[in-house]
Amino acid sequence: MKYLELALDTAKSLGADYADIRIQKSQTEHIYLRNMSLKDTSLNQLHGYGIRIFKKGAWGFAHSNIFSEDAVVKTVKRAYAIAEQSARIKHGSGLQLATERSYIDSYKTPYCIDPFKVPLSQKVELMMEVNRTMLNYADIKMALFTLESRKDEKLFGSTLGTRLNLETVYIEPMFMATAVTAEDSQSRTYSAGGQAVGWEYIQNLNLIEKAEKIAEEAIMKVKADSLGPEKRRTLILDPFHMALTMHESVGHPTELDRVLGWEADYAGISFATPEKLGKFHYGSKIVNFVADNLLERGLATAGYDDDGVPNQKWYIVKDGILNEYGTTRATAPFIDQKMSRGCNRATNYYDFPINRIPNLYLEPGKEELSPQQLIADTKDGIYIEGRGSFSIDQHRINFQFGGDMFWEIKNGKKIRPLKKVLYKSNNPEFWNSVDAICDKRFFQTFGVTNCGKGQPSQRGRMTHGGATARFRNIRVGGSQ
C-alpha cells in the first residue's frame, strides 16, 4: 500500500489532473494434454504496477515490475511525461472524464476450493482419464484437454481517493475429440468457457460422461452428410453457440470506443451509432440484451472496473430497441452520459485499460418453453450446438458462423447429424428473426477468456448467456 500512496502523491505533486495506480499480481496455471502427452504444465506469475496520468485532456501510461520507491517515482514521472506528449495531439479540446466518486471497498470471487490449492497430480489424473475415455473409441485419433486457472489480486488507488482490494478467480476446462476417416476429419468440443468459480465446479461437471458424448458425436459428425446448397432455413441455436454470436454482433458493436472510432485502425468501428439509441430495431420485440457485471460466475464481475467504477446492470437492447452502450469514464462524456457504466478493463498490470464488453446475455423467454418443445414446434430447420467458425466485418454488420455440432430437424424431430454447416446473416436481420426463446430454466452461461482487442492486443474476458432460441429465414448452407 505504501507504493500506492507514493505513486499518487508523486502524481499530484507533478500536477496531474487525475492519476491512478493498479498494483496487480496475476497467477495462471495452464495444463495442456494431447493424446496422453503433457505438452504444457506451467504456473506463471506476473507482478507489477501500471500508472495512468491524465493531464490536459490526454493520457500517459507507464508500468514497471520493480517494487522500490525510486522505481515507483520514476514510473510516475515517465507516465506524466508521456501524458504531456499525448496532449500535443489531442481530441479537440481534450478528453474529459465522467464524474465518479471515491470508494473504499474490496471484492473477492466467491468460491469454496481455491483451484491453485488443488494438487497438480489430481488435475492431471482427471485430464488423463478424460483423454483415455475419448481415445478408447477407435475412430478418435486425437484427444486434447486444456485446463486454465487464473487468479488476479489487485490493489487500485486513484487521486479521487478510491482504494480497492480486488481478487478474481476463474477456471476454464476445454476438451476436444477429433475423429478421422480415410476421407475426412472432424472435431467435437466440450467447453462452457471460463467460469468465475472454484475447483468445486470441476468436481460437479461429470467430465467422463461428457467425454463419452463428445467422442461419440465426433464420430457421428465425421460420418455425417454435408448440408448442400445454401437456402433460407430456420435455425435453432443453443446457448453455447449464441454466446459467440452475441459477443460478435451485439457485444462489440455496443462498446462505445468502437462506436467513437477509437478502434478504426484495428478491430474496427460500429454500425450502432449514437443517433440510433432509442430507435434502432436491433432485434424482435422479445429480444432483450442485459449487460450485467454483477452476474454470478461472470468473468467481468469484479466489484469495480479499472477506472474505479462499481459494477452495474443495465439494458443494451430493450424490447428489441438499442438502449445503451458499454462505457468508460473517458468514452461516456462523448454521448453526454454523466457517469460511466464501468467497462474499462485491463488484462495484466502492464496493459492500458480499454472499453470492454460487459457480461452480456439474452434474457430468457417469459413463457414456459423447453428446447425439446422448440424443436417439436419446428417443421424444417437446423439445430446448432457449440462454437465453430466465426467471422464478422469490421463494422459488425455482416457475418458468417459455423458451429460445433449440427442436426437436421424435420417435422419436429432431430432426424440426422450434419457437418460443415454455415450460416450468413447481418445486423439487424439476424436478431429481428428471433421468434422464440426458451425460458429461464434453460439459461446457461459461457465465459469468453480470449477476447482479442486493443493495440497492444489484450486477452479480455466476459461472460455471455442465454437459453436456446429460434431464428427464422436465415441463409444456411454447406461449405465448399
Next chain:
Amino acid sequence: MKDKMKKIADFVRQNCSADDFTLRIFHNHDLYSRFAQNGITQHIDGKNLQINLEVAFDNKTGTALVNQNDEASLERLIKTAEEMAKLNKPDPEFMPSEPEHKLPKLTPPATATRNLTVEKMVDGIEKCVKNAEKKSAKISGLSHKQINQYYMETKNGFNGYDELGSFSHSMTMKKGGRETKVERSCKDFAQFSMEENLQQLNQQFDSLQEPKQIKYEKMPVIMRPQAFLKWIFYLIWTYQRREADEGMNPYTDKIGKKFFGEKFSLRSVIDNPALHTPRFDQYGLPTKHIDWIEKGVIKNMQADRYYAKQKNIEPASIYNVVIDGGNTSEEEMMQKVGRGIILNSLWYIRPVDMKAGEWTGLTRDGVLYFEDGKVKKAVTNFRWNEILHDATKRILALGPAQQIEYMAQIPTVLIDDFNFVDVTTF
C-alpha cells in the same frame, strides 16, 4: 541487461536440482503511441522481464514463470517448476534439452531504432494527423517501437543470446465510406519513411470514392501484399507435419508432391539482413534456410523435436516468410484478365474446414473494381470462402516481392476465380 540475464542464469544453474532444465529469459522495452480520430488515445512506455524455467525429473516436466529477478523470486521459480515436475505424470513424448550449438552471428538492433524517442514518434503521428486534416479525413493508427533481448540456457550445455529491434506503424484514413490503410514494419527505423507511407496512403485514398455495391460472384482478384500476407499467416498455423500424417489437415500423403500451384514458392531465409532471423528456435536449434514449398511441391513442413525424431526428419518452424515474386505490374495484371477486383487487405480470416483447408474472411481497407483493364470504381466489401492451396493453383501472375514487414517479403498476386460468397453494405 545481458549481464543481468547471465546472473539470473548463474543462480538457476547453481540452485536447480532437476535432471534437466531449459531457462528462457525475455526482456522487452516497448513504446506504443495509439491514435484515433486525429488524436492520441493511448500512450504506453514500459519494460517487461519474463523468466521461464522448464525442468524435468526423468520424463516428468514442470514449467514456471516469474517477472521478478530478486533471489526470493528466483528461488520460488525453481521450487515451483520442480514441485510441478515431481507431482506431474510422465510425458511419453519428453525430449531432453539441447546441447551446445554453433549459432549464426548476432545482429544487434539498429541504432536509429534503439534511439527512437517518444517525442519523435509523436512527431510522426503529427504528420499523419496534418495529412488527414488536409483531406478533411480522420486518421487512426499505432506507432510501436520494440527492443527485445532473449537469453536461453539448458542443463545440457546450450547457451544463446539474441536481440531484436523493430519499428512498426499502421494508419487507417477514413472519410465517409472511403477507408483505407497502410501498415509497415522494419528492423531499422532509418529505413522507414513516413512521407513515403503517407504518399501511398494518399494514393490509395484518392483512388477510392464512395463505394458502390456490386453482385458477388467468382472473379479474378489482384491481391496486394498486405492482403496475401494476412492469409499466409493462417497457412503457417496449419502447416504441421504431424497433423498431416494423422489425417487432420489437407496435406495428408502430399509431402514431396505438387499440392500448391506451380507459381507458389515459400521459404524462410537467413541471408536477408532486412528480415528478422532469430539465431535459434525455442529449443535452441540454430536457424537454417528452409524451402517449405518449391514451385507448388511440399518440400518441408513444421515439426517439433519429438515428432521429427519419430519420422527421422529435421525439426523445423517457420521463422520468416519469403514468397517468390515475379515481374508483372498491376496494370499488366488488369489487362491480362480484363475484369476483376483489387484488394488492399483481408479481414477476420477463420477456418471453415481444417481438413479441406477452407477459409473464410472479408475484404477490408478499400476494394476496387476494374473492367477492360482499367479501374472503374470503388466497391463495397465482400465475404469470401476459399481453399488456400486450390487458390494458389489459380495464380496467373506475380508482382515483385516487397518487404512490407520485418518478418515477410511477399508479392502482389493475381488469382483467377476467387470465390466471393457475399457482399457487405459498406
